[in-house]
Amino acid sequence: MSTKTRSAAAASSISTAPERRAGMLSAWRWFALAAAIVAADQVTKAIVLGRFALGERLEITGFFNMVLVYNKGAAFSFLSDAAGWQTPLLIGFAVVAVGILGTLIVRSPGRRLFCTGLALILGGALGNLIDRFRYGQVVDFLDFHAAGWHWPAFNVADSAITIGAVLLILEGFAHHEGRARAPS
Template identity: 35%
Template sequence: MYVYYIIALILIVIDQVTKWIVVKNMELYEQITVVKDFFYLTSHRNKGAAWGILEGRMIFFYIITTIVVIGVIYALQKYGKESKLLAISLSFILGGAVGNFIDRIFRGEVVDFLDFNIFGYDYPIFNVADSSLVVGVILVLIGTFLDEKKKGNKGV
């Protein structure tokens, strides 16, 4: 069971180290081209949630993140042994939530730096914690779909 907390911890460390590297080595809004017209490292700060929504509502984020972290740990403890996919999903969600929570507590904003232009769409700048959250949620959805499909096959 501890392996799932180790996965979350590894994601938190990767997230925080990459953010530290960006803060220490790049000026705010500085951009480094990795793949021209596709992928850039751009030093950006976000005082809100995804796409900058709810900017400046730090108390709200503290409360919501605390609730999410408690809920994820509870679900991991209760259901993690039943499903490895769910446990991995929850560890990704936990790592992502804590990674951005650390930024909000110690910086008052979240450090973002992964900047993609996909088929002409300038996707909002994000970070490793955001990626972990997205991967975790996608895995939860896949697991839910597979469980429902399995239940459907048993009912036939």
């Protein structure tokens, strides 16, 4: 790198330091959203754990039950029948994902839809990660069904992850549309 390039890079990093601090301050609202998801997830799981025996079902409507089940796998019980090797793998994956999501939030605090999606995924990932550390598996309790077919049970964290992923997809389309319409 030439001296001129190094000087320009140093000047650029110096001039963006206040912007980085401002970005970090505004990123806290996204971390607060993630914390609210973790709290809602853990409180609902504590209620279910305190009131239900494993496998116990409470019919709420003709299509929705509350049921206590444990999921050793990933989303929708993927890998739940594996021999136990999946737990450290899923914990490692979640820890890396949490780091990446946090970094993306800090670097993009002004992108509201993007950061909302990231914060929902972050909160959900942390909620399920807490379960994996505490129980070696994830607590699921929301059971939707129709005509004898049951969707795999899930929880508040899973819902947040799914909604967050949908928001990221929508933001990606909106971001792509904005670039396509921008004059060149």
